[in-house]
Amino acid sequence: MSEAAHGSPLDAFHLPGLDPAEIEGWTVRQYGDGVALRFPQLRPDQLTAVLRCLREHRARVLADRPVAEIVAAIAAAAARLAREGDPRRRVALEALPAITGYSPPMVRLVLDRMVEDWSEPSLLSLLRSEFRDPGVLDGFRPHPSGEVGQRTRAFGPELAFHIFAGNVPGVAVTSIVRSLLVKAATFGKTASGEPLLPVLFAQTLAEVDRQLGECLGVTYWPGGSAALEAAAFEAADTIVVYGGAGVAEDVRRRAPAGRRVVVHGPRFSLGLIGRAALAAGVVDETAAQAARAVAVFDQQGCVSPHVYYVEQGGETTPARFAERLAAHLARLETELPRGAISPAEAGEIQAARADAEARAIAGADVRIHAPRGTGFTVIYDADPAFAPSPLNRTIRVKPVADLADAAELVRPVARLIQTVAVAGAGGRLDGLAERLGRAGASRITSLARMPWPPTTAHHDGQEPLRELVRWTDIEE
Amino acid sequence: MLDVEGRKIAAELREVFARGVDAPLDDATFDALARRVFAYQFERNEPYAAYCRRRGVTPEDVDHWTRIPAVPTAAFKHLTLVCGPLEEAEAVFRTSGTTLGPEQRGSHYMLDLTLYHASLVPNFAAYVLPDGAELPMLALVPPAKQVPDSSLIHMIDVVMDRLGADGSGYFVDPAAGILEDELDRALVGFIEQGTPVCLIGTAFSFVHWLDRLRERGRRYALPPGSRLMDTGGFKGRSREVPAEELRAMYAEWLGIPDDHCVNEYGMTELGSQFYDTVLRERVKTGAAGPRHKVAPPWVRTRVVSADTLEPLPPGEVGLLCHWDLANLGSVLAVQTEDLGRETDDGGFVVLGRASGAPPRGCSIAMDLLLEAAREARP
Numbered sequence: 041m042s043e044a045a046h047g048s049p050l051d052a053f054h055l056p057g058l059d060p061a062e063i064e065g066w067t068v069r070q071y072g073d074g075v076a077l078r079f080p081q082l083r084p085d086q087l088t089a090v091l092r093c094l095r096e097h098r099a100r101v102l103a104d105r106p107v108a109e110i111v112a113a114i115a116a117a118a119a120r121l122a123r124e125g126d127p128r129r130r131v132a133l134e135a136l137p138a139i140t141g142y143s144p145p146m147v148r149l150v151l152d153r154m155v156e157d158w159s160e161p162s163l164l165s166l167l168r169s170e171f172r173d174p175g176v177l178d179g180f181r182p183h184p185s186g187e188v189g190q191r192t193r194a195f196g197p198e199l200a201f202h203i204f205a206g207n208v209p210g211v212a213v214t215s216i217v218r219s220l221l222v223k224a225a226t227f228g229k230t231a232s233g234e235p236l237l238p239v240l241f242a243q244t245l246a247e248v249d250r251q252l253g254e255c256l257g258v259t260y261w262p263g264g265s266a267a268l269e270a271a272a273f274e275a276a277d278t279i280v281v282y283g284g285a286g287v288a289e290d291v292r293r294r295a296p297a298g299r300r301v302v303v304h305g306p307r308f309s310l311g312l313i314g315r316a317a318l319a320a321g322v323v324d325e326t327a328a329q330a331a332r333a334v335a336v337f338d339q340q341g342c343v344s345p346h347v348y349y350v351e352q353g354g355e356t357t358p359a360r361f362a363e364r365l366a367a368h369l370a371r372l373e374t375e376l377p378r379g380a381i382s383p384a385e386a387g388e389i390q391a392a393r394a395d396a397e398a399r400a401i402a403g404a405d406v407r408i409h410a411p412r413g414t415g416f417t418v419i420y421d422a423d424p425a426f427a428p429s430p431l432n433r434t435i436r437v438k439p440v441a442d443l444a445d446a447a448e449l450v451r452p453v454a455r456l457i458q459t460v461a462v463a464g465a466g467g468r469l470d471g472l473a474e475r476l477g478r479a480g481a482s483r484i485t486s487l488a489r490m491p492w493p494p495t496t497a498h499h500d501g502q503e504p505l506r507e508l509v510r511w512t513d514i515e516e
Numbered sequence: 517m518l519d520v521e522g523r524k525i526a527a528e529l530r531e532v533f534a535r536g537v538d539a540p541l542d543d544a545t546f547d548a549l550a551r552r553v554f555a556y557q558f559e560r561n562e563p564y565a566a567y568c569r570r571r572g573v574t575p576e577d578v579d580h581w582t583r584i585p586a587v588p589t590a591a592f593k594h595l596t597l598v599c600g601p602l603e604e605a606e607a608v609f610r611t612s613g614t615t616l617g618p619e620q621r622g623s624h625y626m627l628d629l630t631l632y633h634a635s636l637v638p639n640f641a642a643y644v645l646p647d648g649a650e651l652p653m654l655a656l657v658p659p660a661k662q663v664p665d666s667s668l669i670h671m672i673d674v675v676m677d678r679l680g681a682d683g684s685g686y687f688v689d690p691a692a693g694i695l696e697d698e699l700d701r702a703l704v705g706f707i708e709q710g711t712p713v714c715l716i717g718t719a720f721s722f723v724h725w726l727d728r729l730r731e732r733g734r735r736y737a738l739p740p741g742s743r744l745m746d747t748g749g750f751k752g753r754s755r756e757v758p759a760e761e762l763r764a765m766y767a768e769w770l771g772i773p774d775d776h777c778v779n780e781y782g783m784t785e786l787g788s789q790f791y792d793t794v795l796r797e798r799v800k801t802g803a804a805g806p807r808h809k810v811a812p813p814w815v816r817t818r819v820v821s822a823d824t825l826e827p828l829p830p831g832e833v834g835l836l837c838h839w840d841l842a843n844l845g846s847v848l849a850v851q852t853e854d855l856g857r858e859t860d861d862g863g864f865v866v867l868g869r870a871s872g873a874p875p876r877g878c879s880i881a882m883d884l885l886l887e888a889a890r891e892a893r894p
Contacts, residue, residue: 141876207876233876282878306880340877346885383833383855386822387870388882390835391853394588401566402594413823428885431875452892453885 049078050135052235053259054242057093058086067262069232072380073138077235079260084271091227091275094257095199098225101251107177107221111163113249114217118158120244121151128240132209140207140234142338143377147209150337151237153492154210158217162495167221169496170505177222180514189516194509196222197300201276203269203291205283207233208341213241215280216256222508227272228258231282235260266294273299278508280304302507304500307342307458308428310349310450311487312443312472317464318354318361326463327361329487331368333461334416336491338378339431342458343483343491346429347436349446351464358439359407362420366409369416369433378415381432388430389414396421426450443468447475454479458500461490517604518627518845525549525556526631529841532814533634537642541813549841550581550816553848560599564847567591581816582827586837586849592622592785597846600627609667611784612751624667624784627845633674635788635842639812640675643791644714644745644778646799651743652683654702656694656717656725659686667784668747672716683711694725703736712741715770719746719762720754727754729769737771743795744772747780749869775804781866785850787842788815793863808863814841819858822870825851830858833867 049068058080065081082090102110120126129151136147156162167174175181176194183190200219204212212228216238219226228238238258246253261268273279273291278300281291288303295301311333317326330348337344348365350358393408396419400406405422416433424438426449440446443465450457460481465472473484482501483493493499518526529549532541555575558565568574568585578584589611591597598605605625612621626632645651653676660666660673676684683706687699706713715722722744729735744766750756757765759779766772775798782789790811794804811817818827819834828834836856839849855867875881 206878208878211878284874284884304878306875306878306884308880308885337877340875340879342878342880344877344879346879381823382873383822383835384870384873387835387853387855388873390822390825390851391588391590391871394590394851395593397567397570398588398591398594401563401570401591426889428880428882430882431879452889456880456885456888 049076050131050236052077052230052239053079054239054246054253055080055090055257055259056097056246056254057090057257058082062086067260069235069260071135071138075135075138077139077260079235082259082261082268084267087268087271088275090257091199091225091272094225094227094255095275097251097254098198098223102220102223102225102255105223105251107167107174107223110220110223110252111160111167113245113252114158114163114220115160116248117241117245118155120248121241122155128244132237132240135236136209136234137379139236140209141379141381142207142209143379145376146336146338146379149376150209154213157210157214157495163217163221166495166505170503177509180512183513187515189514191514191516193512194222195512196509197224197276197278199276200224200226200278200280200508201272202226202228202280203282203287204228204231204238205233205287206231206340208337209234209237211282212238215282216241216258218504219280219508220252220256222505224278224508225255226257227276228256229269229272230258230260232260232263269294278302280508307456307482307500308453309343309345309457309459309461309490310347310446311345311461311463311490312446312465313348313350313361313487314443314462314464314466314468315351315354316466318351318356319464320355322464323356323361323364326487327364328368329463329490330365330461331372332376333487333490334365334369334433334435335372335376335378338381339429339433339435341491343493344431345435345461345490346431347426347438349424349438349440349443349449351443352439352441354464358437359405359420362407362418362437363409365435365437366416366418369418369435370411373411373415378433381414385430385432386414389417389432389434392419392430392434393417424449426453443472444475447472447479451479454481457481459483459485459490459493461485461487463487517600517606519560519600521556522599522627522844525552526628526844529631529814529844530634533638533812533842535813536638537812539813546814546816546841547581550584550839550848551575551578553841553844554578554581554584556844557599557847561597561847563591563595564597581839582818584839584849586839586851587847588851589622589783589785589853591847592624593620596623596625598625598627599845607670608665609670609784610665612666622784624846631842631844632787633678635812635814636671636674637678639789639791640671641679643793643796644675644743645679646796647741649712649714649741650679650681651712651714651741652685652702652706653680653714653716654684654699655686656688656715656721657686658688658690662690668718668782671782671789675716680714683713688717688721694721694728696725696728699725700734703738707736707739710739712739712743714742715744715772717746718748719757719759720748720750722746722762722766723750723754723757726765726769735769741776742770742772743776743778744770745778745780745791747782779809781809781854783850783852783854785843785846785852786838786840787844788812788838788840790815790817790864806859808859808861808865810863811838815839817864819856819864820851822855828858830860833857835870836864836866
């Protein structure tokens with residue numbers, strides 16, 4: 041690792057309006073590989089002052105700014121982060137592996153894919169898909185009703201407070217980008233699992249467009265800092281929170297009356313692989329894509345599959361497909377290595393393997409394909425009952441007589457489903473989508489696209505920009 | 517009951533156990549016994565033999581006990597790991613339900629309870645009663661006859677019977693919970709007499725009880741020499757309290773000093789148990805020393821990599837793996853899902869279960885998904 045991310049702690053905050061002389065102390069978080077990040081210890085009144093400052097800047101320079109200009113500025117910042125040699129990109133590539141636990145090739149892959157989501161074409165298509173006429177963010181526009189004299193306009197929050205979670209690089213930036221697109225002063229409290237990229241983005245944005253940079257604040261503080269959070273809840277009119285059900289309930293309880301709370305809870309995903317995708321000529325490509333969908337984010341994303349249901353009666357049996365999948369996961373160990381995991385995480389994988397092996401000895405049709413270490417694990421299990429995965433590249437393969445059976449098998453947990461990748465369903469796709477959608481799934485896609493929802497995807501079934509705005513109509 | 521060969525080995529093992537925890541069992545002697553036990557089990561315990569054969573291991577291949585394959589605790593859930601007909605079992609101990617649900621309980625069939633007791637009694641006496649004290653034992657568990665399949669309660673029953681003084685008893689009713697008033701009367705009586713006591717129970721039952729004492733502002737100053745043995749995790753049965761905080765609560769509400777609090781680490785799948793060395797060290801040397809556990813001479817414990825299951829050097833965190841001669845009737849080598857690390861002086865520290873680690877990304881933890889699946893079932 042070069043000097044860029046090494047040695048003295050990196051400042052992982054962007055707090056316009058905070059006088060550095062007023063910082064009374066620092067929180068330093070040590071990650072592996074000599075990477076350390078530093079965050080100011082804010083007093084609640086300092087945070088309140090920063091938030092007031094963000095609101096004032098917004099009123100002055102953001103509220104009346106055409107959305108097209110905001111898109112251009114965000115895209116320019118994203119382009120910098122995409123450019124080899126950019127100093128902040130270098131910091132991201134060097135420090136994020138130690139911070140997030142992902143391998144360097146994984147960090148590079150994820151960063152490059154995420155940056156595409158913040159490009160001008162992606163953002164414009166997001167705006168168009170949600171508003172049809174994005175001009176509603178700039179002024180009154182004809183109402184979609186088409187009634188003569190009826191016009192409408194969308195207003196974003198004055199100040200949106202985002203509470204991030206998890207270690208997937210880019211998720212927090214996407215949330216910030218959405219918030220800026222609807223012209224909200226935006227403050228992000230980062231997660232300890234990935235507190236760096238949002239700051240690098242904010243710094244880059246401030247460089248590209250000073251005014252926009254002054255409407256965005258990002259920092260981290262340790263969990264349980266109730267006084268700081270209370271100050272942010274008080275100042276914000278919208279709260280966007282990522283995390284488990286407990287976190288969301290806690291925020292709803294603590295937020296003062298009248299705050300809009302938008303929650304993105306954890307979700308899980310799975311894949312359905314039909315006979316057409318198991319034909320001799322295509323099965324290898326199917327297995328390759330299925331392996332990649334497991335490997336990306338080391339299976340820690342809400343888009344990552346816990347299980348593949350594989351249809352019987354095709355040219356490749358589900359059990360043979362499990363072998364192919366394992367072969368591709370083995371290949372990915374070099375191309376896209378898994379990151380380091382904790383003994384507890386490895387122990388969970390060992391427990392899953394042990395359970396599978398014991399069932400096999402007891403006579404169940406269960407087969408394990410795995411290297412010596414926990415790098416990946418494919419458990420073929422003839423029992424089709426849904427069973428979750430301990431993740432970190434541990435995937436279950438289960439046979440079904442018909443893909444429609446799989447939709448039934450996951451019904452008990454369907455309200456938690458994010459993505460279902462469907463391959464080789466042919467003309468049955470719509471029928472499957474209907475059943476899965478009814479049950480709760482929010483995205484049906486291909487194996488290849490599984491890890492990378494388009495910017496325009498309904499996030500957990502909702503429209504991420506429309507969730508942030510309120511509307512004013514004129515009837516003349 | 518064990519078969520003839522088993523009874524012969526058991527008799528030898530009982531002799532070894534009877535020498536106590538201070539009689540060293542050198543590696544060669546342990547190795548010879550362990551390999552004999554392994555060969556015995558390989559011949560009679562078919563699922564275990566199948567497990568070994570999958571690894572290409574037979575007794576002929578094992579030139580040292582470290583190469584005896586350890587079965588994971590999960591195997592006790594799906595396989596009948598016993599060296600004889602089931603009807604010969606004198607008891608069957610079952611693991612408590614986990615997040616996987618009650619149908620996933622593990623079973624440990626005991627062909628020879630006397631061997632279990634032969635390991636249990638000297639080990640417990642050495643670490644909980646190192647001063648030879650004969651104390652009333654007050655147990656925060658229900659009586660064994662009400663919960664016949666709990667190895668912990670069986671164990672408490674045996675030590676109470678063999679080592680407990682008059683006034684020993686159970687203070688939990690499976691339906692009514694902790695019998696607070698009875699316990700209060702008993703403790704007040706012993707305090708008046710100046711008789712030290714030994715409290716025994718699960719960590720979560722102590723937390724429940726101490727929370728109640730705090731609510732009521734009820735505080736005891738138990739006579740000097742009083743002690744406490746706690747065991748087990750919380751598994752959602754009470755609020756989670758870190759061990760150090762719990763010991764501070766024992767001191768505050770019961771008047772039992774830190775070095776008189778002994779944590780026991782045991783599992784249904786093992787015939788032997790492990791205890792904190794603090795009280796024993798305190799009695800023998802005057803200083804409690806660092807808090808860790810040591811295996812009795814008839815058990816070897818190693819810490820193995822959670823990634824590869826290969827042994828780790830002292831200090832590194834991995835999974836605990838035990839070779840326990842007291843497991844003669846089932847499987848002597850057991851790979852646990854418990855995290856720990858070896859200490860420099862040959863002891864080990866238990867760091868908790870390797871489960872329930874929250875996912876680092878935005879996917880859902882296994883146990884939460886399982887819970888959701890169970891809730892959805894009619």
